Amino acid sequence: MSETLQKLVLDELDANGSIKDTKTLILPGQTHPATSGEDQIIVLGALNSLLSREMITYETHETVTHVLTPEGALILKDGSHEARVWNALPAKGQGEPMTAGALRVVVGDETAKVGQGRAFKNDWIAKEGSGFVKLSSQIDDTTQKALLEISATGSLKASEKDLDDLRKRKLIIQKKGQWFTVKKGSQFSTSTAKPETDLTTEMLTSGSWKTSSYKKYNFEAEGIPTSGGALHPLLKVREEIRNIFLEMGFAEMPTASFIESGFWCFDALFVPQQHPARDLQDTFYISDPKQALLPEKEYYKRVSTVHEHGGFNSIGYRAPWSNEESKKLLLRTHTTASSAQMLYKLAARCRGQDVGDDQKEFAHGTASSSDLSTSKDDGFRPAKLFSIDRVFRNETMDNTHLAEFHQVEGVVADRNLTLADLIGFMRVFFKKMGIEQIRFKPAYNPYTEPSLEIFAFHPMLNRWVEVGNSGMFRPEMLEPMGFPKDVRVHGWGLSLERPTMIRYGINNIRTLVGHKVPISQVENSPAVMF
Numbered sequence: 001m002s003e004t005l006q007k008l009v010l011d012e013l014d015a016n017g018s019i020k021d022t023k024t025l026i027l028p029g030q031t032h033p034a035t036s037g038e039d040q041i042i043v044l045g046a047l048n049s050l051l052s053r054e055m056i057t058y059e060t061h062e063t064v065t066h067v068l069t070p071e072g073a074l075i076l077k078d079g080s081h082e083a084r085v086w087n088a089l090p091a092k093g094q095g096e097p098m099t100a101g102a103l104r105v106v107v108g109d110e111t112a113k114v115g116q117g118r119a120f121k122n123d124w125i126a127k128e129g130s131g132f133v134k135l136s137s138q139i140d141d142t143t144q145k146a147l148l149e150i151s152a153t154g155s156l157k158a159s160e161k162d163l164d165d166l167r168k169r170k171l172i173i174q175k176k177g178q179w180f181t182v183k184k185g186s187q188f189s190t191s192t193a194k195p196e197t198d199l200t201t202e203m204l205t206s207g208s209w210k211t212s213s214y215k216k217y218n219f220e221a222e223g224i225p226t227s228g229g230a231l232h233p234l235l236k237v238r239e240e241i242r243n244i245f246l247e248m249g250f251a252e253m254p255t256a257s258f259i260e261s262g263f264w265c266f267d268a269l270f271v272p273q274q275h276p277a278r279d280l281q282d283t284f285y286i287s288d289p290k291q292a293l294l295p296e297k298e299y300y301k302r303v304s305t306v307h308e309h310g311g312f313n314s315i316g317y318r319a320p321w322s323n324e325e326s327k328k329l330l331l332r333t334h335t336t337a338s339s340a341q342m343l344y345k346l347a348a349r350c351r352g353q354d355v356g357d358d359q360k361e362f363a364h365g366t367a368s369s370s371d372l373s374t375s376k377d378d379g380f381r382p383a384k385l386f387s388i389d390r391v392f393r394n395e396t397m398d399n400t401h402l403a404e405f406h407q408v409e410g411v412v413a414d415r416n417l418t419l420a421d422l423i424g425f426m427r428v429f430f431k432k433m434g435i436e437q438i439r440f441k442p443a444y445n446p447y448t449e450p451s452l453e454i455f456a457f458h459p460m461l462n463r464w465v466e467v468g469n470s471g472m473f474r475p476e477m478l479e480p481m482g483f484p485k486d487v488r489v490h491g492w493g494l495s496l497e498r499p500t501m502i503r504y505g506i507n508n509i510r511t512l513v514g515h516k517v518p519i520s521q522v523e524n525s526p527a528v529m530f
């Protein structure tokens with residue numbers, strides 16, 4: 001309907017240049033002009049659609065029309081009450097005058113009551129004896145005539161007062177309506193082809209864009225509601241683990257620098273300069289800039305000496321030392337590179353150096369009571385630190401390995417810590433992650449002694465899987481930093497990916513990280529709570 005009506009409007013404009021009154025249109029499927037309010041509402045729909053494409057312009061005209069009430073319609077059919085009363089009576093001098101009672105019986109109570117008065121007023125009837133007779137032999141039922149005109153035209157030519165009168169008698173009611181005059185718009189054509197809303201590749205290649213008509217931008221449109229962002233499963237698990245650390249009283253270490261020097265990633269941790277982990281096959285090195293700055297001279301000297309010649313009760317590696325190796329820039333292979341720098345800062349006070357603001361952020365800042373009672377404040381303050389961030393390894397990639405992953409790392413520094421403290425911490429930590437059954441296996445790390453691998457029983461796989469690595473940091477690492485001899489630091493590390501994959505039942509890392517991750521999976525993955 002709307003399509004054909006639009007076409008009708010356009011053809012009409014094409015033929016006559018304008019449409020002076022849309023009430024004169026004959027709508028598709030109808031045989032009479034569109035004079036009713038309903039018809040004009042249909043017309044308006046078509047006009048607005050054409051207007052939005054600038055094919056036409058139109059002007060609105062308000063009208064007030066009148067329609068008959070049910071009572072008015074009855075009068076139109078049977079005549080006015082007064083006419084019906086007149087009709088029922090005998091003419092004067094012809095037969096018995098009709099009594100009021102008889103009249104009520106013939107024309108009904110209502111008509112008798114209303115009609116009598118009006119008929120008298122019009123001098124149509126007269127009283128004779130105890131009844132009524134016709135006075136005139138002919139009457140002009142103006143009420144019926146007026147209603148006839150109104151029903152046909154919606155109005156009365158004669159007088160506004162008569163309309164008013166009929167309205168008061170509740171024979172007609174007012175009805176507001178509108179009609180339109182229509183002119184051609186700037187984009188006028190007789191084709192109702194839908195305007196384009198998008199420029200497509202097809203339109204560009206076929207050249208049809210040149211002749212297409214385009215829908216105007218609607219800057220008032222509200223647009224498609226945007227869906228909310230979604231946290232990646234890794235970030236959800238990271239948040240949970242972060243909360244575990246925080247509730248255990250750990251402070252988060254800054255780990256923003258993905259690029260580290262060979263010194264902080266390896267040397268500071270007492271990883272020998274000849275260690276295979278430092279090979280090109282395992283570590284990504286940076287070619288530009290070529291070199292990192294070295295740390296404070298004295299510290300660097302202590303580190304290089306303990307490697308090359310020993311010290312702090314260690315015989316060292318007794319292998320040649322290369323400054324070049326320390327200065328190499330690389331993508332950090334573990335977050336322990338960041339931990340090392342934090343520990344070095346934590347030891348600043350022990351080295352007699354001023355502690356910067358950044359140390360106040362994470363050091364707990366209180367000397368233990370035994371230190372204070374012996375008035376032996378060597379500057380050491382205990383600390384519990386953690387980090388969760390990305391690390392990079394030059395791995396052969398497969399279903400469970402990528403060249404980058406996230407490490408979760410916890411570090412605790414205090415006096416006289418033992419291996420039991422480390423194991424205790426890990427039991428609590430993993431229990432909070434929902435892993436109750438854990439086992440420890442002796443292992444080797446260049447920077448920890450003893451070292452423990454952590455295994456957890458996986459109920460779904462029904463076997464023990466490795467979940468982390470840990471150990472007590474070596475004196476060769478801690479003492480050059482300036483820590484007192486009784487200070488022990490232990491730490492543990494695990495990947496963020498493994499618990500996440502277990503948590504979400506994912507067995508291929510590529511469906512968790514990278515360009516093959518289905519966005520819907522990210523959006524729909526539930527929050528985790530350990």
Ligand code: PHE
Nearest residue numbers: 334336469470471491492493
């Ligand atoms: N850096 C170790 C790793 O990459 C984890 C670890 C952290 C081990 C702290 C001991 C102490 O696996």
